[in-house]
Structures are given as structure tokens and as C-alpha cells.
Amino acid sequence: MDAFTVVRGPAAPLMLPDVNTDVISPGHTGKGSLALSAFAPIRYLPDGRDDPSFVLNRDRFRGAPILLAAQNFGCGSSRESAVWSLRALGIRCVIATSFGDIFFGNCFQNGVLPIVLDETVLGSLAAEAAEGAPVEVDLTASVVRSPLGARIPFTVDPLRRRQLLEGLDDLDAGLLRRDEIRAFQHADRALRPWIYQVSDAGTSLPLG
Amino acid sequence: MSTAEVGGRTLVDKIWDQHVVAELGDGLDVLHVDRHLVHDVTSPQAFTTLAERAVEVLSPELTFGSPEHSVTILSGRTEESNDLSRKFVPLLRRNFATHGLRLFDIDSPEHGIVHVIGPELGLTLPGATVVCGDSHTCTNGGLGALGFGVGTSELALVLATQSLLQRRPQMMRITFTGALAPGVEPKDLMLDAIARLGADAGAGCAIEFAGPAIVALSVEQRMTVCNLAVELGAKIGLVAPDDVTFDYVANRRFAPTGALLDDAIEHWRGLVSDPDAVFARQIELDAAAVAPQITWGTSPAHSIPVDGPVPDPAQAPNENTARQWEQALAYMDLQPGQSLEGLPVEWVFIGSCTNGRLSDLEAAAAVARGRKVSGHVRALVVPGSRAVQRAAEGRGLDRVFIDAGFEWGEPGCGLCPGLGGVTLEPGDRCVSTSNRNFVGRQGIGVRTHLAGAATAALAAIKGAIADVRGN
Numbered sequence: 001m002d003a004f005t006v007v008r009g010p011a012a013p014l015m016l017p018d019v020n021t022d023v024i025s026p027g028h029t030g031k032g033s034l035a036l037s038a039f040a041p042i043r044y045l046p047d048g049r050d051d052p053s054f055v056l057n058r059d060r061f062r063g064a065p066i067l068l069a070a071q072n073f074g075c076g077s078s079r080e081s082a083v084w085s086l087r088a089l090g091i092r093c094v095i096a097t098s099f100g101d102i103f104f105g106n107c108f109q110n111g112v113l114p115i116v117l118d119e120t121v122l123g124s125l126a127a128e129a130a131e132g133a134p135v136e137v138d139l140t141a142s143v144v145r146s147p148l149g150a151r152i153p154f155t156v157d158p159l160r161r162r163q164l165l166e167g168l169d170d171l172d173a174g175l176l177r178r179d180e181i182r183a184f185q186h187a188d189r190a191l192r193p194w195i196y197q198v199s200d201a202g203t204s205l206p207l208g
Numbered sequence: 209m210s211t212a213e214v215g216g217r218t219l220v221d222k223i224w225d226q227h228v229v230a231e232l233g234d235g236l237d238v239l240h241v242d243r244h245l246v247h248d249v250t251s252p253q254a255f256t257t258l259a260e261r262a263v264e265v266l267s268p269e270l271t272f273g274s275p276e277h278s279v280t281i282l283s284g285r286t287e288e289s290n291d292l293s294r295k296f297v298p299l300l301r302r303n304f305a306t307h308g309l310r311l312f313d314i315d316s317p318e319h320g321i322v323h324v325i326g327p328e329l330g331l332t333l334p335g336a337t338v339v340c341g342d343s344h345t346c347t348n349g350g351l352g353a354l355g356f357g358v359g360t361s362e363l364a365l366v367l368a369t370q371s372l373l374q375r376r377p378q379m380m381r382i383t384f385t386g387a388l389a390p391g392v393e394p395k396d397l398m399l400d401a402i403a404r405l406g407a408d409a410g411a412g413c414a415i416e417f418a419g420p421a422i423v424a425l426s427v428e429q430r431m432t433v434c435n436l437a438v439e440l441g442a443k444i445g446l447v448a449p450d451d452v453t454f455d456y457v458a459n460r461r462f463a464p465t466g467a468l469l470d471d472a473i474e475h476w477r478g479l480v481s482d483p484d485a486v487f488a489r490q491i492e493l494d495a496a497a498v499a500p501q502i503t504w505g506t507s508p509a510h511s512i513p514v515d516g517p518v519p520d521p522a523q524a525p526n527e528n529t530a531r532q533w534e535q536a537l538a539y540m541d542l543q544p545g546q547s548l549e550g551l552p553v554e555w556v557f558i559g560s561c562t563n564g565r566l567s568d569l570e571a572a573a574a575v576a577r578g579r580k581v582s583g584h585v586r587a588l589v590v591p592g593s594r595a596v597q598r599a600a601e602g603r604g605l606d607r608v609f610i611d612a613g614f615e616w617g618e619p620g621c622g623l624c625p626g627l628g629g630v631t632l633e634p635g636d637r638c639v640s641t642s643n644r645n646f647v648g649r650q651g652i653g654v655r656t657h658l659a660g661a662a663t664a665a666l667a668a669i670k671g672a673i674a675d676v677r678g679n
Contacts, residue, residue: 016535017528018407018507022646028626029652041647042535046634070528072408072441076644077625078343079250080359098411101377101443102343102357109361157375158234169361171257174369177230177238178266181371184229184240185267192226194464194472195242195336198269201461 002111003167004139007092011135012061013068013126020076021103025085038085056089060132063089068126069096074103074114083110093137095144097122108160109169113139115154125152139164216482218379219448220414223354223479227337229371239374242336243353244366245322246273246309248296250341254364255303265307267370272331274312275300276321280629281559281590281622282615287314290629307367318461320593320619323347323561327431328595330460334449334476339366343438344561344643349446350431351453352479354414356443377444378488380413381481384421386496391677393571393660394429395563395641397421398436399501399511401493407509410442413489416481417447421495427456428565435562439508439643448480500676502548503645503658505536510645512548514663514675520544539647540655541635548673553657555638556587556668557623557650558614563641563661564592569600572665573608575676581613582671588630590617614668626650639667 022041029040043054050057056064067086073096074082083106086094094107095115107114115137117125125146129135133147139161144152156164163169189196217225229238244267251273258265265271278296280289287297297314304311312318318325322340326332326348334352338345341363348355362372388397402409415437422430430447437445447453454473457463464472481487499513510533512518521537521544524530537544558564558572569591581587589609591597597619600606606616622628624642626649632638634653641664645656659667662676670679 015528015531017532018509020507020644020646022644022649026648028648041652046653072411075407075441076343076438076646078341078357078359080253080361083359098408098441100441101412102359105362106359109359157236159232159236159373170373171261171361171365171368174238174365174371174373175261175263177371178369181229181238181240181266181369185370188226188240192335192472192475194333194468196269197464197468198331198462199465201459201463201465 001109001167001169004092004111004113004164006136006138006140007065008134008136009066010061010064010132011066011068011095011125011129012055012064013130014055015068015070015126017070018072018075019069021074021079021082021100022076024074025079025081033088034081034085035088038089065090065092066135066137067091067094068122068129069094071097073099075100078102080106083107083112086112095122095125108163111164111167113137113164115144117152117154121152215486216484218481218485218487219416219446219479220354220377220379220444223335223337224376226335235375237374237376238371240337240371241339241366242270243326243331243338244271244370245326245338245340246271247277247322247340247342248275248300249277250360251303251363252299253360254367257364258367263368265309265367268308270370271309271367272312273300273304273309274319274322274325275314276619277621277625277627279314279620281588281617281620282629283617285618285629292627317594320595321561321564321621323435324564324592324596327351327427328460328593330457330463333457333463333472334453335479339372344435346437346443346445347431347435347561349434349437349444350427351457352446352449352476354444354446357438377414378412379486380410380442380489381416381418381487383419383490383492384417384495385419385492386494387421387424388495388498391662392498392500393662394425394432395660396501397495397498398433399503399508399658400498402436402439402508403511404493405440405491407439407507408441410437410440413442414444414446415440415442417445422447423450426567427453428567431565432562436508436643449476500663501659502663502673504540504542504548505533506539506645506647508643508645508658510536511658514673515549518542518544518546518548549675551673552671553637553639553667553673554585555632555636556585556664557590557638557640557642558588558661558664559590559592559617559622560624560642561592562643564590564596566596566599568641568661569596569605572661573605575662575665576612576614576669577608579612579669581668585668585671587614587668588617588623589614590622591619593619623650626654639664639673
């Protein structure tokens, strides 16, 4: 996984609530690659041309590494392709007032930093960034620096932060714990044997 | 162990505490996964990851799978019936064979949507942690299990370690007082709740559903309620297990039996929130006030009583929401203030992990019996599993639907995510018992109206959205 330390560049404001993962990474587009499919339902006109009203179609925000969003960004389906799609567009950081829980977790597995900011703070940042002036997200200091130099601290789970800084996903850490997990299962088997004794009665009884 | 240092523990705390393999500090835990259910579409890259790292599945005996997303749902289907299943079904079969995992394959008598077959096979148990690469894994909460969806990277982690790195969620309880009015389904109860509370009301939370209106539900109906927890923004939703749950679990194919079951039930009886349990948020809603629902927009929160007006963006609570409503109205080709009653539809889909169980099909059949599907509507009834299909056929429900002009399909997710070998055209309007009316989910430009099973069946008969009360 790619490490995340400091990312600097334009921050594209997509200030709609509840942007779901079916919109971020649609199942039906006829567009092929993740980069072309990303946001397809709100990115293209019916004739297939770019919709100029979609923020990432504006020249100043094409390739922007930071996305600003409203509440509940990434709600819906667990599809990790939502994060892969953001990466395919070059987005490394999403700043929103809240996130879909599963999407939020998926970000950390793919070197994408999700940041939660208060609505007022995010609003001022979006206003400063509206013309495409660069925003800096510094995970080493856990701070966002606005185009006018405002220093906006953010919080992220210390373990998640360390993983992003070092480019490690959960699997790297989890594999080291397999013996510990086996020991847990051994002890747990005595407490909850029905979880581990999965025996097949061989017949499915009728429902109802 | 519990975060609730003052006061008692919640149901979720109790289940959570039993699954902590290690505490990593700052609220992050290594959490054991008791049941891992795997489907065809989100798992391939996880198996690739295992292969790349030369890692074995840690607990093959706790891992089960079913190819349900990609498969065609029309009668007579095989895995060759569409391009997606031609690719994904053999891939899942191969991955399962490689690791010695139990697959309920497309033609097996156990096949079905993972969230339907987990409970009905007795794999999902009260107090168990259940994980799948699918956001509607919260459905399992209907049995008092702690179920939640994960992405593909976490799926690989579960295969490799039978555990996950998780932060204990915030505790939230929604208490439904009163009783559902006649003609109102659990689906309506939840759509109404999502509309009132918002699609992000449960973000970061595990929601316990409680109160007399919940206790009165069957386990199948509780699954419908918990299924929609994720549409409230919560990864986890659950109902405390009770005698209704234990009766449901007993005699299921893979469920414990005899003394083991007795011990399990004794343990499960303790899985209730303490009277002094601490919740971050508690909400009370009146179930008796809920009317049959229909969604007008592109979020499950865009739900209204079927006889109510479509809202006006001018009345939206803030500017961002106003813009969202305007875009939703444009996409759905609707006007503010309009009534949806009488709005013609081209498609009706009855099925999915939300409403594809026997009780849902019975509710739909009660409306369809002796009537005919409108000439311009294509209506599909898709049982959630082979077992649901057999039970429905045993009761003659397939004949009720076929005689009325519905198509009687084969188990799978189907039209919910716009798959299943059926293609809807841009501009088509579909009343669907599934869980998401997102832009483009059922196909490019397709307009989805979410509803309960009875309301969906009636839309097929009338050829338009209608109120089940008095119809």
C-alpha cells in the first residue's frame, strides 16, 4: 500500500449530502475503466460528454488530489471499488462532515485519508479553495493548511495514522497475530462450543 | 473490558466483549469473526491477495459461500445465462475448492442470497459475529447476531485471520412503540424511520431495535428491519434474541442440537441490554403512526407515505439538501407537491435480502391472488433462496403469481443492484422491494421506487403506484 504523508493540491468541492458508493463506483456505465466510470451518474451528460456542472470536470479541479464533501460521503454498498475509483482519479484525501462507515474503513486499506471536519470549518476551507488554490494535508502533523494559511487540526485513530504513514494495511498487521487468534479460538471453544461445532444435520427443514 | 464503566452494558457491548482477541488501545480491537459468508462479486481480489501472500484460510470450517450477485434470476437459468455469472460463478467455485471451503453452489438445494441462507440454514446464531463483503450483512441482526459488511481488503483479512481490526461502535437504540397498522409492513416502518432521522442518523453506531412493535415481529420481519440499518448509516443493526428467535434457530440444518442447543440458549438469554445500559443516543418512534411508504427520490431517506405529496426543495432543511432534492426530482422526473398515487410504472421487482423471504412473498401473494398484472408492467418475483422457493411452491404461491402474470424467478440478488440477466432501460420506472434507490443502481437512468412487498405487488396489478389500504 502507498504511504500517505503530505498531499498538496487543489481541493474539489462536491458538496452534496449522501454521495453513495453506487455513484462513486457505479455498476453500470459502459465506460470501462475505474477512472472513466467513477462518478459516472453525475459526471456525464446523457450524450456521454462531460457535464460541465460536475466539479471534477472543471479545469482547475481535474486531477485534484483532495475532495471536499458534505455529510455521509461513501454511504451505501461496501464495494471497495469506490476507494479504488478515487485512487484512479488521483484522489488521496476526502474531507467531509461525515462518512459511510464501511467506506471510511476501506479508505485506510488503500492509502486514502478520510478526514472529518466540522461543517463551518469545512465551509470556510471550501470557500478558500474554490478557485483551485492548493490545500495541504499533512498527516505527519495531523493538520490541514488552507490556501490562506489557516491551520486546521484533525484527528485520526493513532493506529490508522501510523498505518497510513508507513503504508501498511490491516493484513500486514493481522498475519502477525494468527497464533494469538488460534489461542483465542481454543479458549472460546470451551465457552461457546456451538460456534465451532458446525455439524450438518443433513436435511433442510421446511420454512414457515 | 467494556467502555461502559458507569452503568450496565448494552446488548452490543456484551457480544463485542466476547469477541475481543486483543485490545490495541485507543478503542481499536482485534475482533473474532464467528461466521464468514462469502459471495461471488466482492471476493475474487481477496482470494488473489491470499495467493500473492501464500496464506491459507485460518478457519475454513467457519467460512461459507454462495454465488448470488452475478446469477441470472429468470426461470431456467444456468451459470452460462449471463456474462457476469459465466465469469464469477466458476471463479468462486475454484477459490472455494482451493481452500476447502463450503460452497452452496448455484444448483444446490441450499443456494440463495447469503443474508437469507445464513439464518435459514442455522449458520447465523444469536450473539455470533457475522461478516460478509456486503453492506447488508446487518440483516443477520434479526437473530441477535452482530453482523456487518466489510470491503475486499478486510475480507482477505478475515479469510487469513478469522478476525478484523474494529473500533467499538457508538451505541444507539431505536424503540418502536405501539403496533403496526393493518397493511403496514416492517419495510414501511424502516423507510419512515430513515425519512424522519436521515440516511446518516446511525453513522458510527450499532443500532439496537427494540420496543413492542419489534418484539411482535417474526424473525424474518426483524431481518427486514435490521437489513435497513445500513440505510440509516449504521454498519450494524440488531434485535435482542428472545424465545421467538430460539424457536426459529432450533432445528435449522447447521444449528446446535440437544444439550449444545440448551447451553447455547441459556447463554443467549443473557444477550439483552442491561436496564441501566448506556446508549450514546436513544430515539423513540410510534409504529402505529406509520403509513405504507414509497420513495420518491434517490436516497432511502426520500420516503413518503404513499398518499403524501412529493416534498419541495424550497422546504429543505439546508442548501446542500435542497440541491440534492432538486437533482433527485429531475432524475426521477417528478414535481414538488405531486402525488405518486397513479404514477405509471413499467417494472416491479419483489425479492432481495430486504424482502425476499417467505413472509414477504406471502404478503405479495395476498395482494396478487386472483388478479392480473397490468398489461404494460413486467413483474418479477424472486425468492431469496431455494428453501424460500420450495416453501413458497409448497404453499402454491408460485401458482398465485404465475396465474396473475408475474414471472417466478430463481434465487439471487437480481434487480436490486441491476443484475440478474435483466436489463432495464433509461427512464424505466420500477417499484422495488430492495433497499437502494440510488441513481443508476438498477441500470443507467432507471428510476427506482422502494416499497414493501404488498405495495409492490399492488403496483404490478394497477400498473401504477397505489395505496394498499382499501385496494
